[in-house]
Amino acid sequence: MILPLEIHNLVKRYKNSSVDAVKGVSFEVKGAEIFGLLGPNGAGKTTIISAITTLEKPTDGTVKVFGVDVTKDSMFTKKQIGVVHQEVINSGFFDVEEILEFQSGYYGLRKNKERIHFLLSKLALYEHRNKRVKQLSGGMKRRLMIAKALVHNPKLLLLDEPTAGVDIRLREDLWNFVRELRSEGTSVLLTTHYLEEAEQLCDRVGIINLGSVVCVGATKEIVRQYTLRKVRIVFAEQVPVQSPYLMEVIGKDYFFVIPQEKPLGEFINELGVPTQLVRDIQIEEGDLEEAFLKIVSQKDGQVPL
Amino acid sequence: MIGFLTIFRREIARFLKVIVQTVITPFVSSFLYLLIFGVSLGQQMDSHQGVSYLAFLIPGLMMMGLINNAFQNSSSSIVSSKFSGDLEDLRVAPVTDQEIIWAMSLGSVVRGTLVALITYLVGSLFMYYQQGEWLHIAHPVSALFFLIVAGLIFGMIGISVAFWATTFDQLSAFSAFILLPLTYLGGVFLSIEHLHPFWQMVSKLNPLLYLINGLRYGVLGVSDVNVGTAAVISLVGFAFFFGLARISLRKGSFQRW
Structure with a gap:
């Protein structure tokens, strides 16, 4: 062609x-x-x-x-x-x-x-x-x-x-x-x-x-490949959360960074917190700027895709 | 062919847009030259080969005007296009180097010939006023030949210098330090017969002498040099500068300043 x-x-x-x-x-x-x-x-x-x-x-x-x-x-x-x-x-x-x-x-x-x-x-x-x-x-x-x-x-x-x-x-x-x-x-x-x-x-x-x-x-x-998804979950009360994706806890606000390919439902299930305690979920997707900065900061030449 | 015609048309349109600079200024300068040198000083000069000094001066001024304007037309067109960024348009468009060179050089011929024609008309008016007769062209074909070849040569020199130049100063320097002295020493104002034999020999190394005298033969029928020799040297000069212009386009940069 x-x-x-x-x-x-x-x-x-x-x-x-x-x-x-x-x-x-x-x-x-x-x-x-x-x-x-x-x-x-x-x-x-x-x-x-x-x-x-x-x-x-x-x-x-x-x-x-x-x-x-x-x-x-x-x-x-x-x-x-x-x-x-x-x-x-x-x-x-x-x-x-x-x-x-x-x-x-x-x-x-x-x-x-x-x-x-x-x-x-x-x-x-x-x-x-x-x-x-x-x-x-x-x-x-x-x-x-x-x-x-x-x-x-x-x-x-x-x-x-x-x-x-x-x-x-x-x-x-x-x-x-x-x-x-x-x-x-x-x-x-x-x-x-x-x-x-x-x-x-x-x-x-x-x-x-x-x-x-x-x-x-x-x-x-x-x-999708070079960015992470930022998730903020607001619970009704402070809960014990064990997750490798947990970044920060401020009061009842829990901040996570999860891979793009991870399904959201699966991630929430893995938290092991009853869903009735979830008051709000906010998701911030990664963008090209984030991917761009990540790629150009890598020093080892060609990045395969 | 349409590309060539477009560039040629653009060159003509460009100099007509600045008509004061391209046509009126040469008219005023040739008027002053003829008034001061031809009429005032000319009355104290002996006739040369049977023609008055005023008549002798006219073809010299015609060629001087043509050379300057032919050079200015192509060089200023390229340099201003380099400055504005238009020149890149020509490089990325499907026009050949030959089309660019011929179109720009012929644009130079048209502007140069127009200025030469104005100088001829002004000179002829002075002749009529002073001597009661118009200046008749002795050999129109020869005159046309030298006008066209000189216009092409200096159009091509303008192209080459403009591609070589990296600043406006370099363009002015070529005009002031090379073109102007060669023109003035090429027999515009005086016949080389009045010079010492050594300086006659030196003058004969100046290629502009042959163009000026070639046109003088065409207009008046008199010349300091053999017309056949002048024609051959002109054609050799044309071939050389055509080659130089081609190299300049191939090697030179079309990118903006």
Whole structure:
């Protein structure tokens, strides 16, 4: 099966550097999925995106887009990709609509008015189409960058920190739009610092640290495997509890941390306390942030999943 | 091909957006050069190869304007795109290096030729005012050849320097310390026949001398150098700088400053 993106053993070492910025990274993005590439600053995320878009040449390894090596037939692979760069553009010469017309031309589309107007409307930029970039707000600039990336209807969309510095409402709108693109069959590779967003949005994630991918898998599976469930039980009176999961007792409040895979009913039965003494149970599930912190703090390389 | 046409159209649209800088400024400077050197000082200068000093000056100024503007057009386009981040769009889009080089260089030819044409029209008006006759182009095909080749060469030099430069200062330094002296010493204002034989020999090592005199032959029918030699040197220069521009795109960085 041909995958939208396959990265195999990618290595990138910059000139005048003795350290590899990316050290043998491998992962893939499947059809119509949102894949999140997560990692601390300087982990190598943008370098990987630069290798996919041919802004940077790999030192070693292969990057294939729809089965084609980006270094062998970049004209083909570039047509399949739309890119939203991390930093906003600041082009001073042209207005919004002109920028999108030129962008269409770069992709070989002479008459693309219909698509441009669709994107302008979809991204709430239609009324600003005759403004120059410097007249746009930060959020509008971000949306313009997304419109630019989509003028040629790419099958693979690369979003490099697209919501950095964007307000919550706009972020929500953008993610809804990304979900819509996925439902239309577009695959998305996303890098973001907002882990709660990645958890909501991404079907799978890859966690990268110091240039190496340390974990790849389904988002829910990673959360399940690398986090613990926090349970607070309020009893009617103080009771004797013997449990390896008990962390703290404050009055009648008992705090436990249990593995995700342990069924809640089984755990309560094991406590051996009559259920009529239970007044309240509160459960706090683990999240991607907790899993992320746990994974990047591990020092021994690849974490199998 | 659509990619090439788009970049070319963008280059034209870009310089037309800043028309004061790209067209009006050269008009004013050529007007002043012709007024001071051509009209005021020119009356004290002997005619050269049967043409007045004013007429001699016009093709030199045309080529000087073309060279400066062709270089500025491509180099400032790339440097401002590096600054704004637009240049990354070109690298990630399916356009070839050749399309980028040809589109930007031809953009330089259009802007340079426009400035040369303005200089010609202003000079022709001065000629009519001073001598009662318009300046007729002696060899239009030769004139067009040298305008196009010089525009392409300096468009490509602009591309190469802009990819090499890492700051605006480096771009200005190239213009001030290399381009300007070579232009001024390339026979814009004086025929090299007036120089000492040693300096004549030195001048002949300046490639701009051949472009300036090539255009002078095209416009006036007179030249300090053999036109065939000028044409061959121009074409060799074109091939060299085309190669250099290709290397610059392949090795240079498209990433923003």
